[in-house]
Amino acid sequence: MPATQIMTKLDHRTLVPRLRALQVEIRSALRAVMETQAVAMLAQAVRDDAGDTIFGIDVEVEKLLLLYCEKWGEEQHFTLVGEGLPTEGLTFGVPGRGGPPFRLLVDPIDGTRGLMFDKRSGWCLMGCAPDHGSDTSLQDIEVAVMTELPTTRQNISDVIWAIAGQPTEAERHDLVRNTKTPLRVMPSNANDIRHGFASIANYFPGGKPLIAELDEAIVNRAMGGWNPEKAEVYSDQYISTGGQLAEVVLGRDRFVLDVRPLVYKKIGVESALACRPYDLSSWLVGQQAGCVVCDPFGKPLSAPLDVTTNMSFAFYANQSLADLLIPIVREEVTRLLS
Numbered sequence: 001m002p003a004t005q006i007m008t009k010l011d012h013r014t015l016v017p018r019l020r021a022l023q024v025e026i027r028s029a030l031r032a033v034m035e036t037q038a039v040a041m042l043a044q045a046v047r048d049d050a051g052d053t054i055f056g057i058d059v060e061v062e063k064l065l066l067l068y069c070e071k072w073g074e075e076q077h078f079t080l081v082g083e084g085l086p087t088e089g090l091t092f093g094v095p096g097r098g099g100p101p102f103r104l105l106v107d108p109i110d111g112t113r114g115l116m117f118d119k120r121s122g123w124c125l126m127g128c129a130p131d132h133g134s135d136t137s138l139q140d141i142e143v144a145v146m147t148e149l150p151t152t153r154q155n156i157s158d159v160i161w162a163i164a165g166q167p168t169e170a171e172r173h174d175l176v177r178n179t180k181t182p183l184r185v186m187p188s189n190a191n192d193i194r195h196g197f198a199s200i201a202n203y204f205p206g207g208k209p210l211i212a213e214l215d216e217a218i219v220n221r222a223m224g225g226w227n228p229e230k231a232e233v234y235s236d237q238y239i240s241t242g243g244q245l246a247e248v249v250l251g252r253d254r255f256v257l258d259v260r261p262l263v264y265k266k267i268g269v270e271s272a273l274a275c276r277p278y279d280l281s282s283w284l285v286g287q288q289a290g291c292v293v294c295d296p297f298g299k300p301l302s303a304p305l306d307v308t309t310n311m312s313f314a315f316y317a318n319q320s321l322a323d324l325l326i327p328i329v330r331e332e333v334t335r336l337l338s
Contacts, residue, residue: 011099012163015128015143020159022068023124023147024173026061026108027157031175033060034118034152057116061108061124066090069104073097079131081305082106082278089305101131105141105281105305111240115149121157122149123242127281129305136305138277144284146242150175158183160246160285168249168289185289188254188317192324193222197247198255199235206272207263210336214259217332222325241279245315249289254317255325259296261310262337274310277303286315292322296333 034057062084069080073092078101081089095101104126109115111122124147129140145161160170160183170183190196198219202211219233220226236253238244247253260274283301286293295301296312303309314329316322 009100010102010128010130010142012143014099015102016145016161016163018072019126019128019143019145020147020161022065023126023145023159025068026064026124027147027149029064030057030061030109030149031152033057034115057109057112065106065108077101079103080106081307082108082281083276083307084108085307087307103129103131103136103305105129105138105278107242107278107281109149110242110279111149111238113239115151118151118153120238121151121154121240121243123147123240123246123282124149125242125278125282127284134304138280138283138301138303138305140305141281141284144282146246146282146285148246158246158250160185160249160282162282162285162288164284164288166288168285170250183250185249186251187249187289187291188251188321190254190317191320193219193254193321194232196255197234197236197253198222199237199244199253199257201237201244201256201258201260201275203237203239204273206269207260207267210263210266211259214332214336217336218257218325218328221328221332241275241313242282245282245286245293248291248315248317249286251317253315254321256315257296257313257329259312259333259337261312262296262333264310266337272310275313276307277305277309277311278307280311280313283313290318292316292319292326294322294326297330298322298326 069092076098077093079089079091107125109122110125114120115122126145127141128143129136142164147159148157150157155176157173162168168185170185171180172183200215244256258275264272283293
């Protein structure tokens with residue numbers, strides 16, 4: 001390409017269909033594997049990486065992802081960072097090839113544990129940012145795409161994507177009829193959590209009593225007290241950060257909080273598994289849908305594009321909810337976990 005035609009900005013409109021196509025391939029391949037292999041094979045631990053334990057179900061998708069990126073590298077220079085990959089990432093193509101270099105942050109299967117038992121959908125998450133080397137951060141992400149990876153008992157899959165500065169868009173795919181229909185992106189407009197889902201991540205052993213205490217404190221303050229005669233707030237322990245984000249973006253949840261790194265630090269365990277940057281690679285989908293995505297103290301998410309940084313986060317369905325809950329969350333997190 002002549003020097004005068006070299007692109008200086010990411011081609012968002014090209015990246016979105018490219019990432020969507022890759023995620024559809026991953027979804028199709030994964031579905032075929034799930035329909036032919038036993039749960040015991042899919043749930044078998046294969047290796048322990050810096051990011052997380054890699055199971056049999058992850059390996060099949062990892063192979064497809066790398067093959068796709070090798071082909072893409074014939075026309076574009078980029079670095080792939082994600083769960084199951086080397087901590088420094090994998091570089092494809094050669095400098096100067098294609099448009100400007102970018103970093104692609106990927107979680108091929110977010111929600112592995114639920115999906116490998118055919119229990120609940122996982123999500124394929126991707127975020128793309130201009131390449132600033134090791135200084136590239138979550139806030140640099142300009143394109144995000146996420147695709148639902150359904151169980152074998154489910155024939156519907158949602159696809160959601162966002163470009164910085166533009167409204168979030170979505171489609172619903174019928175995997176039997178092979179049809180696509182527009183999906184309305186409409187987070188809840190409720191200004192409180194009454195009669196809605198508001199959840200604090202409490203999945204694994206370690207610090208559960210602290211998280212439960214925090215949960216009770218936040219909900220009681222937000223509700224003005226607990227009414228034992230009513231079930232007014234509900235919790236959904238969806239072991240998938242991407243899945244939680246989708247629930248908020250599509251109007252099914254109002255508030256999600258994950259403070260596991262802060263809890264682990266409080267109890268003196270700093271290396272325990274928690275949310276990692278690749279789990280939040282699609283955070284832009286929430287922001288561009290009008291949701292508030294931040295840390296527990298109300299600040300923007302801050303982390304490098306790596307596979308090892310433990311992260312805390314909060315999702316709020318709208319600004320009114322954020323205005324109500326952020327001061328409460330900040331004060332209770334500080335009181336219980338500092």
